[in-house]
Every structure is written in structure tokens, then in C-alpha cells.
Amino acid sequence: MKMTLSEIAQAVGAMIPENQLNQFQQTMITNVAIDSRHAELGSLFVPLQGTRDGHDFVANAQATGAVATFWQTGHPNRPTNLLVVDVDDPLVALQGLAKYYLMKVNPKVIAVTGSNGKTTTKDMIAAILATQNRTAKTQGNHNNGIGVPLTILEMATNTEVLVVEMGMDRPGQLTFLSKMVEPDVAVITMIGEAHIEFFGTRDKIADAKIEITNGLKEDGVLIINGDEPLLTSRAEKWQPLTFGNHDDNYLYKTSMKLGAEYSEFTVDRWPDLTFKIPMMGEFNIMNAMAALTVGRLFHIAPEKMAEALVDFQPTENRNQWVKSDCGAMILSDVYNSNPTAVHKILQSFAQVAGTGHHIAVLGDMLELGEKSAELHAGLATDLSPEKIDEVYLYGPEMKALYEALQDDYTPEQLHYYPVSEQQQLIKDLQINSHYRDLILLKASNGMHFDRVLKGLL
Numbered sequence: 001m002k003m004t005l006s007e008i009a010q011a012v013g014a015m016i017p018e019n020q021l022n023q024f025q026q027t028m029i030t031n032v033a034i035d036s037r038h039a040e041l042g043s044l045f046v047p048l049q050g051t052r053d054g055h056d057f058v059a060n061a062q063a064t065g066a067v068a069t070f071w072q073t074g075h076p077n078r079p080t081n082l083l084v085v086d087v088d089d090p091l092v093a094l095q096g097l098a099k100y101y102l103m104k105v106n107p108k109v110i111a112v113t114g115s116n117g118k119t120t121t122k123d124m125i126a127a128i129l130a131t132q133n134r135t136a137k138t139q140g141n142h143n144n145g146i147g148v149p150l151t152i153l154e155m156a157t158n159t160e161v162l163v164v165e166m167g168m169d170r171p172g173q174l175t176f177l178s179k180m181v182e183p184d185v186a187v188i189t190m191i192g193e194a195h196i197e198f199f200g201t202r203d204k205i206a207d208a209k210i211e212i213t214n215g216l217k218e219d220g221v222l223i224i225n226g227d228e229p230l231l232t233s234r235a236e237k238w239q240p241l242t243f244g245n246h247d248d249n250y251l252y253k254t255s256m257k258l259g260a261e262y263s264e265f266t267v268d269r270w271p272d273l274t275f276k277i278p279m280m281g282e283f284n285i286m287n288a289m290a291a292l293t294v295g296r297l298f299h300i301a302p303e304k305m306a307e308a309l310v311d312f313q314p315t316e317n318r319n320q321w322v323k324s325d326c327g328a329m330i331l332s333d334v335y336n337s338n339p340t341a342v343h344k345i346l347q348s349f350a351q352v353a354g355t356g357h358h359i360a361v362l363g364d365m366l367e368l369g370e371k372s373a374e375l376h377a378g379l380a381t382d383l384s385p386e387k388i389d390e391v392y393l394y395g396p397e398m399k400a401l402y403e404a405l406q407d408d409y410t411p412e413q414l415h416y417y418p419v420s421e422q423q424q425l426i427k428d429l430q431i432n433s434h435y436r437d438l439i440l441l442k443a444s445n446g447m448h449f450d451r452v453l454k455g456l457l
């Protein structure tokens, strides 16, 4: 971004002190920082409430280059040696500034949501659109009321297309985000069970996901997984473009070839073209088809889309192969977890050819509510010694799966660890895995399997 502090103050409805009019007008802000440790020369610091109060770090922010800060009106210790924009609520001001900047740059906006696949699909869409447009996208998983404004404010002033990931774990959140960005295109990847604890049913999750249309422009386009009745039944009024396996979709898969590191597929619309993605799993082919549907909307040649997909860089820890220090290949899927994702990744992992053992290391799936034990035990349908040689389970919720597998696996093949024994889990994996083994790591974000991954590297 590039705006004077004066313009920023006006954008958020803040008063500019009479004696600082010139300073505000002459101060150019080139980025926004919510963390003083990431502030740089030209930053506007935005103090937010976390476990700690961001206001306590304004001096740190100034030391690392911030030239101005939002400040909650009435908050004590208002700085005197820094330009201050007094606001009622820094988060609301951040969101208002983002909306102002978005309208100023006025890119085409593609919003992406779904229980699973948001980040991957966002990356694929951005790779395709970047072949013909100056494109910006969500960094990592910045997909909520803080992450979306940051995404907007990070984009360059000449951005033509912005791809924004939108997450939610409560009703109403997607309505808020959709109205903030007013997308030209909205994509819903699928409906799973992520955060079902706060919804009760997948129907209620679908109700929350379709909220992404509440800010969709009048001439906007909705793109959904056409094989999901929970979506097709809620999307009719938008006459959505659909992708999937069934031949009544706008774009449907006609063939696929699944590999460990690459997957290939063909679609009806371009029968002579084979698409290839650097990821495993039919579910990632579905993500790619969502991206192809967006690309077609932007009139990008299918050959160009194919080139973009084969070279795109997935965000880390999504079906990412890494080599352990003993030489075993690790499929790192440690950013997050929920039942549909685990079932699909287990099915894909079991099909990966290998000369050693297939080892599944599964940590708790969080936020599943009263169905948690049932959903954890239900993973047993995709776990058997014929498919997965060894199973390591970690966390209190995984106890239900451990009990469900007792009759299928021997004690040498099936291992359980309480949450206090993550180091023991790492040690046992280091001892028991060998260079020809394939190891799947998957758990909810809160189980910190990034530490297990680190322990194996």
C-alpha cells in the first residue's frame, strides 16, 4: 500500500490534530503491522488485543521503524513521540482502512472458502490468474477478521486481481468478510466437518458457508462443488458454475492418475489436455478444478492454466513430502485436521507405492463437539494392516480410534500417546521408522504436530 497518514485518518474517520496537519499530510505509510516485530520503516502500527495488549508494544514498533500508530481512544499511555491516529477500536479501524484501500485499488476479487481446501485452492487460483494479471493473494492462512484486512492492505497499488481466503468457525463471520470485500467471484470448495462443534450439523456448516454470497456483487459469479447437495440446494438463485465428478457439472473430471507427488487428470471441457498438479489426492484435483473454473471465467487459455498448475507452489504443511533424517519420506499435513480431510488423505496415502512400511501418525481433530469420539473412531474405516502397516495415535480424542482398532492391529503395530507424551512419540518414531518407510503426519493445528515434524527432520 502507499497512503499518507492524512488519507488514512480520513479513511477511518479519525480527527487530525490541528497542529499536526502538515505532519500527517507529509507522512507516507507503506505498510501496516499488527506485530511490532514485523514493523519496518514506513509502518503504521495497529495494536490489537491478543492474550496480551498490542498497545504495550508501540515503543517496540517505533524502534523497528513504525512512523505512526492507531491508538484506542482513552487507552492509557498514549505515545507522545509518535504520530497517533485516535480510533474507537483499532481492529475496526484496520477493517475500515482495508475496505477503503480495496475500493481505491479496485481489483477483481475472488473469495475462497470451504471446510477444506481453501488455502490450496487459493494458491492454485492465484497461480492461474497471475499468468495474465497482476495478482495478489492471502499469505498463508490469513483468513479471518484480522487476516483478510491484512491481505487487502498488503496488495500493491496496481493489483488487478486479489484472491482472498475466507475462514469461519461461527455463523455470521463469512457475511462480515464477504461484505468487506464484495467479491466478483466466490468459491466454495466443499462441506466437511471443520468446527462442527459450533454448528452441530454439516447442514448448519453449509448455511454458514453460503453466507459468502451475502457480499457477492450483483453480477458476481458463485462457483461450488456441484457434487455436494448441501451446496447445490443452497446455491440455486446464483445459478452457480459447478465442478466435480458428475457429468452435469460445468466442469467435470473425465479421468485421473494419482501419484505420490503428482496427480494428473482430464476434464470434459478440454478433452485433449492433461492437467498435472504437484500434489497427491483426488481432493486436490477437485481444488484444481475449482481453480480452472475461475481461470476460464477470466478467459485464460487452458494450456496456460495447465502450465500454471504444474508449477504452482502449495503452502507448506498441506500434503507436503519431506525427507526425515533417517531417510523415510514424510507426508506432512500438519496445519489442520478434520474427519473428511483425514479420510481422504488416508485413502490417498494408502495407495502410494512404497517398499517400506506405511505409517500413519494421527493427532486429535479438534472442535468436533459431541460427535468427536464417534468421528475419531470412524477413521477406522480407512485404517487396516493391509493398507497402513503401523498406526501412532496422539491425544485424548484419538483414544476412541485406538479402541476401535484393537481387534485389527497388534500391539506392535498400534501405538497410543497421551498429549503429555509428544516427546516419547517423536523418539519412538525416530527409532521405529526406516529409510524406505512412508510416514503420514496429520493433526489439528492445536496439537502442534509441527513439532513432531521438526523432531523427525
Ligand SMILES: CC(=O)N[C@H]1[C@@H](OP(=O)(O)OP(=O)(O)OC[C@H]2O[C@@H](n3ccc(=O)[nH]c3=O)[C@H](O)[C@@H]2O)O[C@H](CO)[C@@H](O)[C@@H]1O[C@H](C)C(=O)N[C@@H](C)C(=O)N[C@H](CCC(=O)N[C@@H](CCC[C@@H](N)C(=O)O)C(=O)O)C(=O)O
Residues within 6 Å of the ligand: 034, 035, 036, 037, 047, 048, 049, 050, 051, 052, 053, 054, 055, 057, 060, 140, 141, 142, 143, 144, 145, 146, 147, 148, 150, 167, 168, 169, 170, 173
Ligand atoms: C491479535 C493477534 O495478533 N493475534 C495473534 C497473536 O496471538 P497472541 O494472543 O499470542 O498475541 P500476543 O498476546 O502475543 O500479542 C498480542 C498482540 O500484541 C502484538 N505483539 C506481541 C508481541 C510483540 O513483541 N509485539 C507485538 O506487537 C501481537 O501481534 C498481537 O497483536 O499471535 C499468534 C501467534 O503468532 C497468532 O496466531 C494470533 O493471530 C490471530 C489468531 C489471528 O487471527 N491472526 C490472523 C492474521 C489470521 O488470519 N490468522 C490465521 C488463523 C485464522 C483462523 O484461525 N482461521 C480459522 C477460521 C476463522 C476462525 C475464527 N475464530 C476467527 O479467527 O475469526 C480457520 O479455521 O482457518 C493464521 O495465521 O493461520
Ligand SMILES: Nc1ncnc2c1ncn2[C@@H]1O[C@H](COP(=O)(O)OP(=O)(O)OP(=O)(O)O)[C@@H](O)[C@H]1O
Residues within 6 Å of the ligand: 114, 115, 116, 117, 118, 119, 120, 121, 141, 167, 189, 190, 194, 283, 284, 286, 287, 317, 318, 319, 333, 335, 336, 337, 340, 341, 342, 344, 345
Ligand atoms: N477439497 C478437499 N476435500 C477434502 N479435504 C481436503 C480438500 N482440500 C484439502 N484437503 C485436506 O485439508 C488439508 C488442508 O488443506 P488447506 O489448507 O488447503 O485447507 P483449508 O481449508 O485452508 O484448511 P484450514 O481451514 O485449516 O486453513 C489438506 O492438507 C488436505 O488434507
Ligand SMILES: C[C@@H](N)C(=O)N[C@H](C)C(=O)O
Residues within 6 Å of the ligand: 335, 336, 337, 366, 367, 443, 444, 445, 446, 447
Ligand atoms: C487455525 C484455527 N482456526 C483452527 O482451525 N483451529 C483448529 C481447531 C485447530 O486447532 O486445529
